Amino acid sequence: MTTNESQEEGEAKLPGVVNSPRLWINNGWTARVIKNEDGDGWAVEMFKDGESEPALVGPWTMGRDKRNPKPLDGAAFHTLVKTAAEVLRRHEQQLHALHHKSITVDAPSGRITVTLDIVPDEYDPHALLGASDDFGEQLAQVRVPPSFKLSMGSASAWIDNGFRRPDR
Known part of the structure; x- marks a missing residue:
C-alpha cells in the first residue's frame, strides 16, 4: 500500500x-x-x-x-x-x-504595575524588574538576580527607593 x-x-x-x-x-x-x-x-x-x-x-x-x-x-x-x-x-x-510575574501597587503618584521577567539564560541567568504607569509607559527597569522575589512588599520598597536597583 x-x-x-x-x-x-x-x-x-x-x-x-x-x-x-x-x-x-x-x-x-x-x-x-x-x-x-x-x-x-x-x-x-x-x-x-x-x-x-x-x-x-x-x-x-x-x-x-x-x-x-x-x-x-x-x-x-x-x-x-x-x-x-x-x-x-x-x-x-x-x-x-513561571517566568513573568506582575503586581499592581497604589503609589502616591498613582497605580504602578511592577513586573519581573526572568531570563533563564544558560550562561547569564537574570531577571528584569520593571515599572510602568497606568498608561503603560515605562517608568524604570533594572537588572536583578533571577532569584529576586516579587511581592507587594518588595515592589513597594523598590518604588519608595526611587526605582534604584534592589540589593538582594
Missing part, C-alpha cells in the same frame, strides 16, 4: 503527507502508533515538527483482532493534533507564568 492509498476521500495528495495505519504526518505534526513500553497494548506519540520529544503520549486502541493496533485515520489524527496542541499551549502558559 502506498502512503496516499489510505488517505481519506477528498484529501489532497501533498508532498510530505504520510497516511498509513501506524504513521500519519501532516500540517507540522506526526502521529506514530508504537508498542506500549509498560507491557501489553499500544500507545500513540504526537510530535510537532522540529521537536525531539513528543508533545503527547497516550494509550491507543486495540484493533478487532485484539492483537494489533487500530489503524490511524483522519478523524483520530485531527483529534490527536488538537489535544497535543492544547498540551503545548498549556505548557507554554505555565512557563510564561
Whole structure:
C-alpha cells in the first residue's frame, strides 16, 4: 500500500503527507502508533515538527483482532493534533507564568504595575524588574538576580527607593 492509498476521500495528495495505519504526518505534526513500553497494548506519540520529544503520549486502541493496533485515520489524527496542541499551549502558559510575574501597587503618584521577567539564560541567568504607569509607559527597569522575589512588599520598597536597583 502506498502512503496516499489510505488517505481519506477528498484529501489532497501533498508532498510530505504520510497516511498509513501506524504513521500519519501532516500540517507540522506526526502521529506514530508504537508498542506500549509498560507491557501489553499500544500507545500513540504526537510530535510537532522540529521537536525531539513528543508533545503527547497516550494509550491507543486495540484493533478487532485484539492483537494489533487500530489503524490511524483522519478523524483520530485531527483529534490527536488538537489535544497535543492544547498540551503545548498549556505548557507554554505555565512557563510564561513561571517566568513573568506582575503586581499592581497604589503609589502616591498613582497605580504602578511592577513586573519581573526572568531570563533563564544558560550562561547569564537574570531577571528584569520593571515599572510602568497606568498608561503603560515605562517608568524604570533594572537588572536583578533571577532569584529576586516579587511581592507587594518588595515592589513597594523598590518604588519608595526611587526605582534604584534592589540589593538582594
